[in-house]
Amino acid sequence: MLNKKSRIFLAGHKGLVGSAILKKLKDNGYENILTRNRDELDLIYQNEVELFFEKNRPEFVIIAAAKVGGIKTNNLLRSDFLFQNIQIQNNIIFNSHKYKIKKLIFLGSSCIYPKNSKQPIVEDELLTGELELTNEPYAIAKIAGLKLCEAYNEQFGCNYISLMPTNIYGFNDNFNLNTSHVLPAIFRKVNLAKKYEIGNFNYIINDINKYDFIDKNLKSKKDLKKILYKYGISMSNNNNVELKLWGSGNPKREFLWCDDLADAIIYFLEKINIDDIIKAKTKINRKTESLYKNTHVNIGSGQEVSIKELAHEIKSILKFEGEVEFDQVNPDGTLRKLLNTELCDFLGWKSKIDIKKGLLMLSSHYE
Numbered sequence: 170m171l172n173k174k175s176r177i178f179l180a181g182h183k184g185l186v187g188s189a190i191l192k193k194l195k196d197n198g199y200e201n202i203l204t205r206n207r208d209e210l211d212l213i214y215q216n217e218v219e220l221f222f223e224k225n226r227p228e229f230v231i232i233a234a235a236k237v238g239g240i241k242t243n244n245l246l247r248s249d250f251l252f253q254n255i256q257i258q259n260n261i262i263f264n265s266h267k268y269k270i271k272k273l274i275f276l277g278s279s280c281i282y283p284k285n286s287k288q289p290i291v292e293d294e295l296l297t298g299e300l301e302l303t304n305e306p307y308a309i310a311k312i313a314g315l316k317l318c319e320a321y322n323e324q325f326g327c328n329y330i331s332l333m334p335t336n337i338y339g340f341n342d343n344f345n346l347n348t349s350h351v352l353p354a355i356f357r358k359v360n361l362a363k364k365y366e367i368g369n370f371n372y373i374i375n376d377i378n379k380y381d382f383i384d385k386n387l388k389s390k391k392d393l394k395k396i397l398y399k400y401g402i403s404m405s406n407n408n409n410v411e412l413k414l415w416g417s418g419n420p421k422r423e424f425l426w427c428d429d430l431a432d433a434i435i436y437f438l439e440k441i442n443i444d445d446i447i448k449a450k451t452k453i454n455r456k457t458e459s460l461y462k463n464t465h466v467n468i469g470s471g472q473e474v475s476i477k478e479l480a481h482e483i484k485s486i487l488k489f490e491g492e493v494e495f496d497q498v499n500p501d502g503t504l505r506k507l508l509n510t511e512l513c514d515f516l517g518w519k520s521k522i523d524i525k526k527g528l529l530m531l532s533s534h535y536e
Contacts, residue, residue: 170271171229171439178203178227180212180261181234186276186334188341189431190233197435203227213253218260222268230265230273231434232258232314238348240303240415240502247306254310262317266327272442273329274434275318277311277465279423279506280304281333289509292333292463293455301503315465323461328443331465332434335508338527339427340534344380346400352424355480356487356531358412362402363489366410373397401496410491415499418477423507425470426522426530433468436518449515469508470520482525486532 177194181187182204194202203225210221212234236246236253243250258275265273282290283298300308311333318329342353349357357380364372370390377396397403401413446464450456457463474482480493513519522530 173198174201175199175229176201176203176225176227177229177231177438178225179231179233180205180257181232184233184235184237185339185341185343185427186337186430187233189339189427190231190434193428193431193435212257212260215256215260215263219264219267222264226268227265228271229438230261230270231438232261232273232275234261235276237307237343237350239350239354240500242348243304243307251306251310254307255313258310258314259317262314262321262329265329266321266325271328272438273318273327274438275314275329275331276434277315277331277333278307279333279335279467279469279508280308280503281312281315282506284503286506288505289507290467291455291509292465292467292512293457295463295465303500303502319461319464322443322464323459330437330441330443330446332437332468333465333508334430334433335423335425335467335469335506337425337427337430338531340531341427342531346381351422351476352479355414355476356483356528356535358400358402358414359480359483359487359489359493360535361397361400362410362412362491363487365397365402365404366489366491405492410489411494412489412491413494413496414476414480415496416476416501417497418480418495419475420501420503421473421475421505421507422479423469423471423473424479424524424527425468425520426527429470429520429522430468432521433513433518437466437516441516445516446512449512453511453515455512466513466516467508467510468513468518469510470523471507471510472520472524473505473507474524479524483528486528 182191211217234257282294284301285298286294315331318331321327322329338352343349344353344357403411405411447460
């Protein structure tokens with residue numbers, strides 16, 4: 170069914186997850202990977218997507234394309250996150266069925282689960298309670314996507330698999346402090362604080378221009394300090410650098426290295442079909458009204474860490490000697506989101522890279 174010459178359409182190959190998948194596909198010897206930049210194919214437009222499928226006839230599809238961001242961006246661009254994500258996934262899933270692709274992998278997120286889910290979260294917690302408001306639009310879009318996959322599987326006998334990963338981090342992450350997720354945001358802020366601590370202002374200027382695109386002519390230390398202060402980085406009265414982060418630091422998060430997720434995706438692409446997931450759910454006693462209901466699969470590391478612990482681990486790795494404080498005026502988001510990976514484990518895949526190893530790899534790459 171799947172071979173090294175199969176036509177595989179990877180949507181979203183430039184992003185954190187997509188770039189890791191692309192590398193893994195190439196490393197595994199796949200020769201016919203179809204990719205398109207946004208200026209070549211805008212997935213929001215149905216006609217463009219249909220023309221692409223008609224011309225290229227992919228046999229397998231991986232949907233890693235999505236509009237993503239942290240709490241701040243999710244709250245500011247709620248309509249964008251809902252509309253664009255629904256459009257992207259609907260266009261791809263619809264045309265995947267129309268052009269009879271053999272298997273589709275749809276990627277969602279652990280934010281699909283209710284904010285007060287029982288921990289660790291099993292797949293059947295879906296739609297059992299209220300969503301976390303700060304990422305509700307993105308969550309609703311991803312729920313719609315996995316339910317659309319379920320519907321096609323049940324109605325037409327398709328082989329569409331939905332994987333719900335926990336928080337992903339890695340080499341090609343988004344480090345823009347206005348739009349990034351929690352781990353890259355903290356990592357970069359600690360790194361900037363460290364460079365401020367040792368007086369490396371040229372590094373800071375280059376870093377800000379690289380990731381935040383503020384002012385290519387930025388040279389004044391006074392202006393630079395204003396920008397750092399905006400990001401919670403300042404000098405105390407004792408001439409020590411202080412870093413203030415959003416929230417209380419108490420929420421716990423599970424993190425998964427991007428190459429681990431890419432490995433899981435290739436594993437499911439090569440070895441697992443929707444029938445395997447249905448059988449596995451039955452064997453581990455996960456019974457629902459329909460065989461196809463909640464056949465999405467959690468992908469996690471099984472390792473949980475508080476935001477405060479994460480910040481101090483990054484501080485230690487980057488050798489920042491200043492103080493790290495938390496600003497409880499800003500929102501925390503969901504207090505805990507640990508995934509139950511029993512189903513994934515039963516199907517034969519487990520995470521390999523723990524958070525400390527991942528952060529060490531990230532630090533060596535970022536520098």
